Amino acid sequence: xxxxxxxxxxxxxxxxxxxxxxxxxxxxxxxxxxxxxxxxxxxxxxxxxxxxxxxxxxxxxxxxxxxxxxxxxxxxxxxxxxxxxxxxxxxxxxxxxxxxxxxxxxxxxxxxxxxxxxxxxxxxxxxxxxxxxxxxxxxxxxxxxxxxxxxxxxxxxxxxxxxxxxxxxxxxxxxxxxxxxxxxxxxxxxxxxxxxxxxxxxxxxxxxxxxxxxxxxxxxxxxxxxxxxxxxxxxxxxxxxxxxxxxxxxxxxxxxxxxxxxxxxxxxxxxxxxxxxxxxxxxxxxxxxxxxxxxxxxxxxxxxxxxxxxxxxxxxxxxxxxxxxxxxxxxxxxxxxxxxxxxxxxxxxxxxxxxxxxxxxxxxxxxxxxxxxxxxxxxxxxxxxxxxxxxxxxxxxxxxxxxxxxxxxxxxxxxxxxxxxxxxxxxxxxxxxxxxxxxxxxxxxxxxxxxxxxxxxxxxxxxxxxxxxxxxxxxxxxxxxxxxxxxxxxxxxxxxxxxxxxxxxxxxxxxxxxxxxxxxxxxxxxxxxxxxxxxxxxxxxxxxxxxxxxxxxxxxxxxxxxxxxxxxxxxxxxxxxxxxxxxxxxxxxxxxxxxxxxxxxxxxxxxxxxxxxxxxxxxxxxxxxxxxxxxxxxxxxxxxxxxxxxxxxxxxxxxxxxxx
Numbered sequence: 303x304x305x306x307x308x309x310x311x312x313x314x315x316x317x318x319x320x321x322x323x324x325x326x327x328x329x330x331x332x333x334x335x336x337x338x339x340x341x342x343x344x345x346x347x348x349x350x351x352x353x354x355x356x357x358x359x360x361x362x363x364x365x366x367x368x369x370x371x372x373x374x375x376x377x378x379x380x381x382x383x384x385x386x387x388x389x390x391x392x393x394x395x396x397x398x399x400x401x402x403x404x405x406x407x408x409x410x411x412x413x414x415x416x417x418x419x420x421x422x423x424x425x426x427x428x429x430x431x432x433x434x435x436x437x438x439x440x441x442x443x444x445x446x447x448x449x450x451x452x453x454x455x456x457x458x459x460x461x462x463x464x465x466x467x468x469x470x471x472x473x474x475x476x477x478x479x480x481x482x483x484x485x486x487x488x489x490x491x492x493x494x495x496x497x498x499x500x501x502x503x504x505x506x507x508x509x510x511x512x513x514x515x516x517x518x519x520x521x522x523x524x525x526x527x528x529x530x531x532x533x534x535x536x537x538x539x540x541x542x543x544x545x546x547x548x549x550x551x552x553x554x555x556x557x558x559x560x561x562x563x564x565x566x567x568x569x570x571x572x573x574x575x576x577x578x579x580x581x582x583x584x585x586x587x588x589x590x591x592x593x594x595x596x597x598x599x600x601x602x603x604x605x606x607x608x609x610x611x612x613x614x615x616x617x618x619x620x621x622x623x624x625x626x627x628x629x630x631x632x633x634x635x636x637x638x639x640x641x642x643x644x645x646x647x648x649x650x651x652x653x654x655x656x657x658x659x660x661x662x663x664x665x666x667x668x669x670x671x672x673x674x675x676x677x678x679x680x681x682x683x684x685x686x687x688x689x690x691x692x693x694x695x696x697x698x699x700x701x702x703x704x705x706x707x708x709x710x711x712x713x714x715x716x717x718x719x720x721x722x723x724x725x726x727x728x729x730x731x732x733x734x735x736x737x738x739x740x741x742x743x744x745x746x747x748x749x750x751x752x753x754x755x756x757x758x759x760x761x762x763x764x765x766x767x768x769x770x771x772x773x774x775x776x777x778x779x780x781x782x783x784x785x786x787x788x789x790x791x792x793x794x795x796x797x798x799x800x801x802x803x804x805x806x807x808x809x810x811x812x813x814x815x816x817x818x819x820x821x822x823x824x825x826x827x828x829x830x831x832x833x834x835x836x837x838x839x840x841x842x843x844x845x846x847x848x849x850x851x852x853x854x855x856x857x858x859x860x861x862x863x864x865x866x867x868x869x870x871x872x873x874x875x876x877x878x879x880x881x882x883x884x885x886x887x888x889x890x891x892x893x894x895x896x897x898x899x900x901x902x903x904x905x906x907x908x909x910x911x912x913x914x915x916x917x918x919x920x921x922x923x924x925x926x927x928x929x930x931x932x933x934x935x936x937x938x939x940x941x942x943x944x945x946x947x948x949x950x951x952x953x954x955x956x957x958x959x960x961x962x
Contacts, residue, residue, distance in 0.1 A: 384557035387521045387547065388413025389420060391481070394528045396425050398567040400452055402443065402821060403481075404428045404436040408456020408500075410483035413552035428821065428851075431843040433460045435814035437467020438803075438841075440478050442777065442811075442818035445604075445801050450477040450535050450568040451818065457483045457549070458500030462507070466808050468542045469511040473805025474601060474628065477535035477570050478542040480512070486550040487519060508544045517546040521554045525562045536570035539692040540605065571605060574709035575691065577716055585687045585704050586721040592661035592685070593729030595621045598644065600673070601628030601804070602666020602691065603710050609633065609796040611714035612665065618718070620726035621663075622735065624652045626673040627788045629666070631799045635792045641735060645673040647785035647936055651739040656680065660729065663687045666710040669699045672804075675938075689713045747790065755905035755929040759860055759936070762928055763790030765907055766830070766858065769914045773827030776800040777819050779812030779837040781867050783860065785936030787832045810840025813857070817844060820853040828920050831857040835888065836865045842890075845897035848923035856917050857899075857925040859890050862932035870935055894925035904928040 391414055395403065406429065407415050418427050430436040433455040440451030451471075455464045461482045471478040485493060485501045493501045508515045514534045518524055528545070535543045577585075589595060597616055603609075603625075612632050616623050616639045623633045624644040633640045644652040653675070656662070662680045666689065671677065677699050680686070688696045688703040689710055696705040706713050747764025763786050770776075772795045778787035784802040793799040801819065803811040816831040823829070838859055848855050869883040891901035902913040904926055913926045 384555045386413050386417065386552070387518070387524055387554050387556060388415070388552045389417035390524055390556070390558050391528070391547070391552075392417030392421060392425060393561060394525065394564060395452065396421060397561050398528075398532055398564040399449055400479075400568045401425050402428055403452045403454060404430055404439040404443070404818070405454035405481075406430060406433055406436060406456075406460065408460050408483060410485075410549040410552070411454055411456050411460075411481070414454060414481060414547070428817070428847070430814060430817070430847060432814075432841065433463035434466055434810070435817075435841055435844050435847075437464045437478065437480065438470070438811050438814040439818035439821075440480075441467055441471045441474070441476050442801055442815035443822045444471075444476050444478060444570075444818075445474075446775070446798060446819050446822035448569055450479050450532060450570065452479045452481065454481045455483075456500070457485060458502055458504070461504045462502075465507065465511060466806065468508065468544070470803050470806040470808060470811065471542045472511045472513070474803070475539050475541055475605065476805075477532075477540040477568075479531060479535060479568075480508075480542060480544045482544060482546050483552065484517065484546050484548040487548050488550075505544070505546060511542065512544050513541040515544040515546070517548065518551050519548070521551055521556045525558070529562055529564055529567065532564065532567045533572070536568070536572040539695075540570050571691075571709060574606075574712045575707070577689075577706045577708035577713050581705050581707070582716050582720050585689075585706055586717060586724070588661060588685050588687060588704055589619065589663070589717070589721060590724055593727055594659050595619055595661040595663060595727055596655055596659040597621055597623045597663050597665060598625065598656065598667055598669075598673075599623065599629040599632040599665045600626045600667025600669075603629050603632045604666075604798045606666060606691075606710035606712075608665070608711035608714050611711055611718065613637070613796070614718055615714055618721070618724055618726070620730065620732070622655050622730065622732065624648070624655055626667055626670075626804070627784055627802050628804045630788055631793055631797055634794055634796050636794050638732070638736065641739065643788040644679075645675065646938055647672065647788050648938060649739065649742060649789050650938065651735055651742060653679070653938060654738075655735060659684065661685045661687070663689070664703070665689045665714070666691075668695055669703075674699065743790075749907050756862065756931040757905075757907065757910075757928060758931050759786050759934045760790065761907060762858075762860070762910065762930060763787075765910050766914065767791055769918065770830070771827070774799070775819055775823060775827060775829050777812055777816045777829055777831045778802040779831075779833035780807040780809050781834060781837060782936060783812065783832040783834050783837065786860070789936050791830075809837035812837060813841040813844040814847075816855045816857070817847050817851070817853060820848075820855055821851070825852075825854055827854070828917070829853070829855040831855055833857065833859055834866060835859055835861045835863065835885065835890065838890065839888075842893065845894060845899055845923065845925070849898035852922045854920040855923045856920055857894075857923070859925065859927045860930040861888070861890060861927055862930045863887050864932045866932055866935065867937070869932065870937075889927065891925060891927040894927075898923075900924040902926045 418425055436453040440453040444451035455461050464480050468480055493503060505515050516527055518527055531543045531545050599612060622641045623639050624641050625632050627643055627647055630643055641655055642649045642652045644656045656679045659680060686700050686703040689706040690696050691709055693707045697703045746760040749761050767790055770791055776787050776791050778784045780803050812831055812833045816829050820829045863885045865883045872880050891903045894901040904910045917924050
């Protein structure tokens, strides 16, 4: 019989209790630990025993690891047989289709860096100026490339800096692989309060912002763990995964076998699911009865790539297409059935279509707060179809929605096949809406209203839109910049031509995201980056990366010396009692020149046109600092009193700073 491990707790000299722990995990000898009463300051309890058991098992794991992988005085492995785990990790990344990693080095992540160094031309590392920026760049890279974004961070401060970017990716359903380091396996008892340098119990903090968190404790399990990490990140509703490689494991030399079959494993969506036939029949029947159906597409449409299917169904039904900010570009924005972005940051024409529809078909869309005006559009009782890969999302915000649990492209293919007899809707006056949209855009962007500083953001966007080409990609920072880009830029070609952080919506996403997008586009076409002065200040250091890599990024700063959204809320909901919203002025053009960018100070629309003429064929980064009005907003509903009919609606939820 194999021996048991025992622990002896001595509350008093006489008759110590014996508590069995666990079977021998491979050491082949008995072990006895003696812990004195002062360690607990009390007599033995069930909790004390549990703590002892955990401590002992951690020590046993460290003993087993040290037997199998002998260490030198620095704690690193002395055997030189095989290759380092860090090199194997670089090979796995390349084999799965990943060619870039974003991050900053730490002493404990150097095995990965050395592995990447060994494969020039096949995989590269992009040195960012902050781990948050590395995560944001990986997120944006994944959105454009269709492959999992990869970032890295060292143990402790590097790992904690990845929380915000992983939260954005998690809430936006973007696959990101975050590779972090950790203290050596034998140092678990030194993890807390910084006893081991930079150490803390870091894995649990990633649970709310990632789909899976895994630590590699045995180097021989790396291949299997890596394959599973990508599988989790790219299947179902995509999202981030955290892969932790402790310091000593990363430096271990191991004789690995052949690489596993992971070809294109980083691409997403990895698997595509078809809808239930009964659900499909109900959805088609509902579409056949609708007189004013509308297709409302979210970011899941881009993940699925259902561009042809959305266009085909819209044309068959003669139904208008509107989108969330994340769904912008799901159809050519010059198509007669395209009516732009709806929701808090949308246009009033799209809002009216949204509210007047007698059936709303949500496609790859969470139907979240900002897209649905605080869950108030469509009106209660309006029939809804919800095509979504995640069954948990169907009916979350609008109970009673007809479910279509499927990949968006596969689901729409099924609708088109089952609905061959669907006829064009008869209830829409599309010409009226098209004329209203044209009038609204012309009025809002009219340059004659205020031709000099501070310029209206609407007029600024109208001029920029004149210079947008099909090879450009827009990147908008959070807050009002997202709304300006969503409402006023027009892209003729369907596709993900515009990205914004709509998951967590944290300021500072824009600059590093522009880096990720530029590299995903492989410098083909300009990246038009929009940010307010407040948000840009979060990550302006990434201008150095833009210059170092000579990325064709043109940054537009709406410089109004204030946190606009917050100041607007204080004006309209806090009796104009302003606090902590105003900054002193920064000349961002001068700052940009210090980073090596071409830069322009703009106070008139003619200044802006001159800068845009110079930057039509950008070969490196540039910044255009525009003095803009602080009171203009793209937000709908935030500062309006609700209509009388809405005030009386019993189902209306309490207003917040993000809804009327």
